[in-house]
Amino acid sequence: MDAVIATALRFGDNAMVLGQRLGRWVSRSPTIELDVGFANQALDLIGQANLFYELAGRLEGKGRSADDLAFLRGADEYYNVQLVEQPNGDFAQTVMRQVLYAAYADIVFDFMAKGSNDDLAAIAAKGQKEMAYHFRHAGEWVIRLGDGTEESHARSQKALDFLWPWSHELFAYDAVDEKMVRQDVLPDAETIKKQWMESLGEVFERAGLIINEDGWQPGGGREGVHSEHLSYLLTEMQVLPRTYPGTQW
Amino acid sequence: MDSKQLEAFDSHVAGEGKVEPKDWMPDNYRQTLIRQISQHAHSEIIGMQPEGNWISRAPSLRRKMILLAKVQDEAGHGLYLYSAAETLGVSRGEMDQALLSGKAKYSSIFNYPTLTWADAVAIGWLVDGAAITNQIPLCRCSYGPYARAMVRVCKEEAFHQRQGFEGMMALAKGTSEQKAMAQGALDRWWWPSIAMFGPPDDDSPHSAQSMAWKIKRFSNDELRQKFIDMAVIQAQALGLEIPDPDLKLNEETGHWQTGPIDWDEFWAVVKGKGPCNRQRMTHRRKAHDEGAWVREAAMAFANKQQQKSEKAAA
């Protein structure tokens, strides 16, 4: 697959899956204000997915629409990192997943927006502002919970311990990514990881949380290898277009 | 109560004067508004559930975004209204408790299920359509904060009904399966939607006083008729059939007349016997209870920060 198409699909899928996850919180959040906030973030992400998919479909030239790409691919054709498909868990786990991904996407999009591919740059420029806000919002919640009550601290540390192994995949570049680095579309893995650790380090320090590295580094999302969770997520999301093929809604 | 004060209040309001939070007002006026505004807010919040039920399964990216934005607006409406009610001296915590304990009511319509995608769409068309009919006159309510909140709400509601109608159109003009889905939804939502305006005028005890106080501008039956006239024409445009064999145009009045509304069903649902009353309340309570540790943590954090900054200042 062409590297630009692959990249568009990967970031589209990251956004799609994470957006689908966040949408679930609407009407279930700890406060109504957070219902509104989660809906906003889900909308940002689904909007990004839509743009990345339109681009991928156009470049691919097989007439697949953004909806076709979202609703008619199975889990093994989804290329998101496994981090974003991890379950919502409790509120601590959701904001932790959000801070890990948003810090990363903020940095990548910032680079991509100034990068050599104009199509990706336009989407990234919009996405970067959104992800910077998600990082700020989730980061503040991680700090509040980490430095809140004993219970919220314990839940936050547990969330970090649970999610940390999946963060490695963000930086596990393959040949497609390397090509994008050479073409000045993506920053190299070392650079992002360093910046990412800096952004998060400050959050974790203020939250009083520690990173427990245990050496497990699951991955494979870029090649369509996923945890069991993704197929359930897609089954639910895709039920109508799959049940009524070729139908307009 | 000072009768002069009351007289002055009544004539101020009768002359379309507005009332603001710190102004003197009869206790009954205050209590009526607290009840009405908080019930309205609760309805917005519970109302997120039946449509929210389809967010994860919306059939296209566009529909998913529209539905998310719409349900999000309803949460916003709930918040604007809670904030308006708070200016009358009731706290958000008290209102939350009243809802969670089952003491406060919310619009009964949300105690019906959304069984298919078309139900979620039909809510936008019919329930939001009915809500707008109800809410536009409230923009001129005598109580300032409520009127202002309603101006904001009505601006946003315009998009809700339009997206609902557009969504119904896509179904009604779609495949035979989609059309059946749309008709099924209309069959399920028609009667609850027209019952949503509340009991008929001769059975509506609070109405006269609310009218005098300019909280209410039109009677339940007047509003219901407005909505029916509109919805019948829209259903015709969609090519869907309203599930009422007695429905006919009254040539004299120019209004559409429906068959008898089943008020027994209406009251049964109000009293908790609708298909989803328990489910909606369980859902709301679960969100509230599971969020308790989060709200507590945020408060603990804020208190700690405050202590820190006080120490630094000392």
Add this chain to the structure above:
Amino acid sequence: MSQDQTEQEWPLFEVFIRSKQGVSHVHAGSLHAADARMALENARDVYTRRNEGCSLWVVPSAAVTASSPEEKGAFFEPSESKIYRHPTFYDVPDDVECL
């Protein structure tokens, strides 16, 4: 639900929005938040979903000192009689431009 008897309610904040550069912040409503930063973010999410603003203020409601309706007369009526503060008080010939 005994926990709610002890749950400390989040404080109330008043929200002010500047709709565009060049105009004042206008009161939009209120909301609850545990701290000021959260209040800003909640205000952004709740009150500016449709590009209603380019700048936000949040102020703890408890910090607002309001004049009371009983003082309305004393506060505001004196200015009603001072019509010389308003430009229409002055009779000027219609044909002088730029006035």
